[in-house]
Amino acid sequence: MSSLSLSLPLPRPTRRAAFGQIVRNEARLAWRQPTGLITGLALPVLLLVVFHAIPAFRQPSANLGGLTTFGIYVPILIVFSVAMLAFMSLPMPLASYRELGVLRRLSTTPVPPSWLLAAQGVVNLGTAAIATLIILVGGIVLGAPAPKNPAGFVLSFVLCVAALFPIGLLIASVARTAAGAGIIGRLIFFPLIFFAGLWWPRELMPGALQALSEATPLGATVTAIQDSMQGQFPPAAPLLVLTAYAVVFGLLARRLFRWE
Amino acid sequence: MSTQMMARTREPGPVTGTPAVEIEHLRKTYGTLVAVDDVSFSVAEGEIFGILGPNGAGKTTTVECAIGLRSPDAGTIRLLGLNPHADRDEVHEIVGVQLQEGALPAKLRVGEILEMYRSFYRNPADVGELTEALGLAPKRNDYYRSLSGGQQQRLSVALALIGQPKIAVLDEMTTGLDPQARRDAWELIEHIRDRGVTIVLVTHFMEEAERLCDRVALIDNGRVVALDTPANLATRARDGKSVRFLPSAPFEDRLLTELPEVTGVEHQGQHVIVTGTGELVNAVVLTLAAAGVTARDVQLDSSNLEDAFVKLTGKHLGHQEGQTS
Numbered sequence: 213m214s215s216l217s218l219s220l221p222l223p224r225p226t227r228r229a230a231f232g233q234i235v236r237n238e239a240r241l242a243w244r245q246p247t248g249l250i251t252g253l254a255l256p257v258l259l260l261v262v263f264h265a266i267p268a269f270r271q272p273s274a275n276l277g278g279l280t281t282f283g284i285y286v287p288i289l290i291v292f293s294v295a296m297l298a299f300m301s302l303p304m305p306l307a308s309y310r311e312l313g314v315l316r317r318l319s320t321t322p323v324p325p326s327w328l329l330a331a332q333g334v335v336n337l338g339t340a341a342i343a344t345l346i347i348l349v350g351g352i353v354l355g356a357p358a359p360k361n362p363a364g365f366v367l368s369f370v371l372c373v374a375a376l377f378p379i380g381l382l383i384a385s386v387a388r389t390a391a392g393a394g395i396i397g398r399l400i401f402f403p404l405i406f407f408a409g410l411w412w413p414r415e416l417m418p419g420a421l422q423a424l425s426e427a428t429p430l431g432a433t434v435t436a437i438q439d440s441m442q443g444q445f446p447p448a449a450p451l452l453v454l455t456a457y458a459v460v461f462g463l464l465a466r467r468l469f470r471w472e
Numbered sequence: 473m474s475t476q477m478m479a480r481t482r483e484p485g486p487v488t489g490t491p492a493v494e495i496e497h498l499r500k501t502y503g504t505l506v507a508v509d510d511v512s513f514s515v516a517e518g519e520i521f522g523i524l525g526p527n528g529a530g531k532t533t534t535v536e537c538a539i540g541l542r543s544p545d546a547g548t549i550r551l552l553g554l555n556p557h558a559d560r561d562e563v564h565e566i567v568g569v570q571l572q573e574g575a576l577p578a579k580l581r582v583g584e585i586l587e588m589y590r591s592f593y594r595n596p597a598d599v600g601e602l603t604e605a606l607g608l609a610p611k612r613n614d615y616y617r618s619l620s621g622g623q624q625q626r627l628s629v630a631l632a633l634i635g636q637p638k639i640a641v642l643d644e645m646t647t648g649l650d651p652q653a654r655r656d657a658w659e660l661i662e663h664i665r666d667r668g669v670t671i672v673l674v675t676h677f678m679e680e681a682e683r684l685c686d687r688v689a690l691i692d693n694g695r696v697v698a699l700d701t702p703a704n705l706a707t708r709a710r711d712g713k714s715v716r717f718l719p720s721a722p723f724e725d726r727l728l729t730e731l732p733e734v735t736g737v738e739h740q741g742q743h744v745i746v747t748g749t750g751e752l753v754n755a756v757v758l759t760l761a762a763a764g765v766t767a768r769d770v771q772l773d774s775s776n777l778e779d780a781f782v783k784l785t786g787k788h789l790g791h792q793e794g795q796t797s
Binding site: 226234236245312313317 | 539541561564565567568569571573574575576577579580584585587588589591592593594631635
């Protein structure tokens with residue numbers, strides 16, 4: 213994702229301490245300017261509670277293969293959370309750091325500016341993990357099935373992050389300002405979340421739309437998570453789709469990221 | 473401008489040993505734009521070296537190349553013998569930089585920012601001591617966004633110094649500061665130099681260069697047009713000084729031209745302009761008084777760096793309060 217210089221003159225403990233300090237300050241900023249926490253954590257959790265409150269969503273449906281609509285929504289809301297963090301919460305601060313000259317200032321110190329990207333990645337990954345855990349546990353408490361294949365679930369989550377976070381870095385490369393990054397992030401988020409089935413369950417989509425959904429990173433993640441919920445290890449297709457996004461956008465972000 | 477030349481107690485001696493900064497035939501272009509044409513200078517350890525010039529002269533590009541932020545097209549750069557690109561890690565450890573126009577995240581506290589940058593260095597300064605020296609101690613728990621422009625600038629200087637650098641590069645450090653804050657910053661710079669830090673100061677404030685710098689490089693159109701002490705540059709601009717006054721009664725020029733201090737007498741309407749050297753004003757006023765003539769409306773025009781700059785480049789520096797008319 214980002215090139216971490218390993219040839220620093222700093223001794224190892226100092227390097228760790230320096231990275232820890234950067235992560236701590238990024239976490240403080242995430243807490244004090246909680247756009248990411250609201251859209252990436254509070255909003256999907258709120259939707260989980262709202263969906264559970266709808267009686268019809270709690271009825272098993274033959275159309276959905278005997279699952280409840282609520283159960284279908286758990287993976288969708290997990291993807292909602294990771295996508296919000298990847299497309300908005302990750303790129304907005306990075307674009308503003310370039311705009312403010314923070315990346316430039318950092319490149320005059322022994323610590324390379326790529327560490328700030330890595331720290332943003334760590335903070336958003338942590339938020340995504342916490343949000344996913346809350347949605348998953350909350351879903352189980354409210355009657356959704358627990359993932360019967362935990363390893364498949366974790367792998368799906370990791371690949372989802374690996375596919376979406378580089379897209380966020382690419383947004384930060386293209387946008388000049390934090391506001392611009394926010395706009396681009398939304399423009400990417402809303403069509404993609406449609407394919408995840410937020411407004412229209414994918415099970416009810418026409419075949420062509422379903423196939424298209426499988427090719428999007430959010431659709432592929434929902435498939436992979438749903439399968440691991442039901443007990444199978446996710447099939448190769450969605451995992452390969454996510455890996456392809458991770459590789460392509462990872463390389464693109466690496467090539468195109470602008471430091472000033 | 474009535475700035476008096478500051479007599480420096482410290483002679484800018486010849487460069488001995490490894491120079492702190494050594495730049496030879498630096499050239500940097502952006503497309504067809506030649507930002508730096510041919511710049512060479514060398515800064516001795518412990519020196520306060522000024523880089524002076526109008527906007528767009530190539531000052532900032534020179535500095536950015538020197539600290540390894542940009543790759544020069546040609547020329548060599550050594551910082552205490554190190555190459556800013558090949559030895560960039562070591563260079564970043566010993567060179568503290570304050571760039572123009574660098575902001576910080578609005579919702580971080582001053583202390584949090586300082587602690588973070590402190591953790592980047594092997595042998596950092598004490599945060600308490602540094603905030604005290606920069607007058608930021610009462611602001612340690614305040615958000616960056618609540619700082620005034622001057623305080624933000626001082627925090628920027630603090631970040632340049634927090635690694636206890638051997639060389640500090642300060643680009644337009646006092647721009648945006650009020651006069652009192654500027655004088656405080658100057659004192660701080662002298663204080664840092666007294667601790668053995670070499671300082672490269674990019675500025676367009678004449679007064680700042682005259683007050684602080686041991687030597688000054690005047691840069692114009694990407695070239696060094698002059699390099700000397702501020703006093704020598706000013707002297708080079710014009711030998712001596714001139715006094716302009718309104719005599720209470722006519723007098724004979726001979727009265728003044730006979731004085732050893734006087735080199736010329738000129739009439740401009742009712743005013744008289746006397747040029748010369750040394751204690752010119754005293755000599756003129758006392759001699760006229762002895763002849764029963766009072767000199768009114770006396771103005772001493774002393775040449776300074778600004779004059780030197782105008783003479784050497786044909787331009788004014790701009791952004792200058794009370795420019796020489």
